[in-house]
Amino acid sequence: MAAGMEWVTTPAMALHTSPALVAFASFLQLPALGLEARVAQELAENPALEEDTSPARCPVCGDSVGGAVPGPCPCLLGADRRSERPGAGGESWIVREPRDDDRAAWFLADVRAALPAADTPLADHLVGSLGPRGRLDRSVEEIAADLGAPPGRVLRVLAALRAAAPPGTGARDLRECLLLQLDRWEELHGTREPLVRAVLAHHLAALADEDGFAGAARSLGVPVAEIGRVREFVRSELRPSAALDLTPPAAEASAPPDLVITRHPENADAYTVTLLEPLRLRLSVSPSYLAYLAHLTGAPAPTPCGSDGRESERQARLQVARAREFLSRLDRRWRTLHRVAQYAVDAQWPFLDGGPAELRPLCRREVAEALGLHESTVSRAVAGRVALLPCRRTMPLSGFFTAATGVRTALRDLVERETLPLSDAELAGLLAERGYPVARRTVAKYRTGLGIEPRARRAAVRRAAA
Secondary structure (H helix, E strand, C coil), X not given: CCCCCCCCCCCCCCCCCCHHHHHHHHHHCCCHHHHHHHHHHHHHHXXXXXXXXXXXXXXXXXXXXXXXXXXXXXXXXXXXXXXXXXXXXXXXXXXXXXXXXXXXXXXXXXXXXXXXXXXXXXXXXHHHHECCCCEECCCHHHHHHHHCCCHHHHHHHHHHHHHHCCCCCCECCHHHHHHHHHHHHHHHHCCCCHHHHHHHHHCHHHHHCHHHHHHHHHHHCCCHHHHHHHHHHHHHHCCCCHHHHCCCCCCCCCCCCCEEEEECCCCCCCEEEEECHHHHCCEEXXXXXXXXXXXXXXXXXXXXXXXXXXXXXXXXXXHHHHHHHHHHHHHHHHHHHHHHHHHHHHHCHHHHHHCHHHCCCCCHHHHHHHHCCCHHHHHHHHCCCEEECCCCCEEEHHHHCCCCHHHHHHHHHHHHHCCCCCCHHHHHXXXXXXXXXXXXXXXXXXXXXXXXXXXXXXXXXXXXXC
């Protein structure tokens, strides 16, 4: 050091990205399929983590969902009869339809029709054994042993069930569910997807996170970009649960929502948000593991010859700790999603009461500052999420965030006044004349966010009404 010089340290504060924060960000942005894959992997690798497959409660009507025929409650299927405006006097937008007490009738009829009469009891038993997501929690051999029937006969009935039900029904786990759906897709399209099949069969966990793409690509001898193509195919063509599509044939299909917005039970002027993931993925630490460790806590110290017992205890404690850590990450994901969605709903309640014209400017930065989150965390929480509105329309959660209220209102007005359905390009031209120069793709994005169908669909509805 030169003469007359000395080191001076000055404290400073700076933001640093910790490994835990990176891991949470990755976990938060997982889509439904990616989360299902991660949960399936954790259940397979950690026996201390258990899944509750008993029927859940619908967040809208409170009815039990999952009984003899798994699937979403009709309240969550999207509207086939819609209210264009909210009811007067603070009434809910929810359109309640007559409920069919025997929701299994339509499904069982198709299964029974494909089988001899002697196999009807087997069909009834298999349908009754399906969990809330359309899966079987036991093997064919175990079911055959319970019923005292040959496994081949149970397989024949199971094949009839799978042929009559939505693809993926009757699977044992997520991997088999997706492979069954791929079988049906290939049959309908008359083509094969060998790479998709290989990834699903051997590298399903890689689809949950892009960090796993390289390993799967190296193992299969394909470019990394091909694994990305497989994930996009799975996201667009397959579903993590057969139950998401298990609806009566007469019902109008709609994309399954991630959250449901309903009127607050105690405040008619407010709305509440319910996430569907915690209802679909109900996990807990195994009670038998907790009981085992509790017993060891009060037991005398092991003798020197009890090394195997000490190793078993160590493994059990590690597995329980891993299960609790995984549950903690799930809980943090769901709390973050709920906080962001509830803030957006509270900010946009005039829109829920009065329609798209009442949308107010709302940006992700405002939500982040109000909740003490990073703006990127809010963006990850919003991306790809679908909300079921009180009027039973589905809408991207991102539609609650907008600074372009005027152009959206103008777009809604143009569509309501059109004599013949207009294309997105034609709507863009008319918006430009009103002082809103936007591109055709921007019109398509706003139209989707407002729940407005494409021109072809609007034209078909008009023809049907005529």
